[in-house]
Amino acid sequence: MxxxxxxxxxxxxxxxxxxxxxxxxxxxxxxxxxxxxxxxxxxxxxxxxxxxxxxxxxxxxxxxxxxxxxxxxxxxxxxxxxxxxxxxxxxxxxxxxxxxxxxxxxxxxxxxxxxxxxxxxxxxxxxxxxxxxAISLHLQPVRHTGLRELAIESGGLPAHVTQAVAASDLPNCVHLELWLGTENYGRDTGVDDLGPILDGTRLPALRTLGLRNAETADAVATALATAAVVSRLEVLDLSLGTLGDDGAAALLDGQPLTHLRRLDLHRHYLSDAMMARLPAELPGVDVDVTDQQTENEHMGRYVTVGE
Known part of the structure; x- marks a missing residue:
């Protein structure tokens, strides 16, 4: 895309x-x-x-x-x-x-x-x-009581930006969306940089979390399987990235997800079997597994937006 x-x-x-x-x-x-x-x-x-x-x-x-x-x-x-x-x-x-x-x-x-x-x-x-x-993008940790939605779209998100978001005091933010991207275009954000977001110590009002366009989607999904923040989410969005069966299996084998209203995984690298398993094991959840991708013989998996 x-x-x-x-x-x-x-x-x-x-x-x-x-x-x-x-x-x-x-x-x-x-x-x-x-x-x-x-x-x-x-x-x-x-x-x-x-x-x-x-x-x-x-x-x-x-x-x-x-x-x-x-x-x-x-x-x-x-x-x-x-x-x-x-x-x-x-x-x-x-x-x-x-x-x-x-x-x-x-x-x-x-x-x-x-x-x-x-x-x-x-x-x-x-x-x-x-x-x-996100080229040259900076953010200082900030307290902002008005912000309800923050989204940063990128082909490669620098760790210092992710860390600043994680360190900010946004008590009324209900929607956070980070496009993590690929190392080739500047991403050095790792799962550890997402820690304060995933462990629930920040963003007390958060209901929608998007960690999208991620080259490390399987690792992100594995971290989310035990992340405290998930229990208070209504929407979890891991779309546009390189999610495969390992990441999806980690999600299903981790904490319950049936409280979610929507699980958005569209544009993925899941097998047919996993695409069938996800909605079957998450009744009542709107699970989007559209836009199945096939690994490229030379490039392997790639994110939706790199360049």
Whole structure:
């Protein structure tokens, strides 16, 4: 799978691209505004676009923001300070997606990201933060009582980012999604780095845990088999990675999973027998084992999004 289409909805709102040449009919429209620099420009082009947007829409009405290419995103970090400076005007902003680009605009593993902590600090009422791309991405351990959903999509997640998430105090976060990726594209996150998340000492409100796109999916599944956090989950998502029979068997042979509402394993390397065994042993659980893969003769198993 490559990401070849833009999202159409975000945070429950339709996505509308802001065009400074065509002012919106309703400046206070209940939409998720998308800001995107069409041409390959760096420098202050994105800042100019944001300024135009803020002067055109009703900033106090903005609830959700989707940021596409800010200009040569493969070479230039997202200019987070632009949004930090806009915080006094964006008083009702509740959801932000940074880096919503298709593969032909910028491969996920090429997207340059900054230290994203100032965004969380500037918006204490932010409820949803989704970040795509992890090159140069940093996060400082932070306390944020507003955040309900945190997702970091990557082709290779650095351990220091995972450790910062695990060390953060997010008492109301119900959804955590980490795309772990592959070592070839920067992943050095190991199962030990997930420890504070898996052992239940963090994220007391967590109900959905996604450890997706993982080259180490079998090891992650084996750790989850005895992880304390699982007992309070409603959704467990290990999709898009290299999960095989060993990891699935560890899950089934570990702690009970029948309390789950959904177990998402789609895009996997399970055998036909294991694909039949999982739903049979987990009655009442919505088990997704669609998109079965076959190991490549030369490459073996590979994640959905590497580059």
């Amino acid at each position: 490559t990401i070849n289409e833009h999202i159409t909805h975000f945070a429950g709102l339709p996505v509308v691209t802001f065009d400074p040449a065509t002012p919106p009919a309703d400046p206070a429209a209940k939409v998720a505004w998308r800001l995107h620099v069409e041409d390959d420009h760096a420098g202050d082009v994105f800042a100019v676009l944001v300024a135009s947007w803020l002067d055109t829409v009703d900033p106090a009405s903005v609830q959700a923001l989707v940021v596409g290419d800010w200009g040569e995103a493969w070479e230039t970090d997202f200019p987070v300070q632009v949004l930090v400076d806009a915080a006094p005007r964006l008083t009702n902003l509740r959801a932000v997606f940074v880096g919503e680009m298709t593969f032909d605009e910028c491969e996920m593993s090429w997207i340059q990201q900054p230290d994203i902590t100032p965004l969380l600090t500037a918006y204490p009422a932010l409820e949803v933060l989704r970040v795509r791309g």
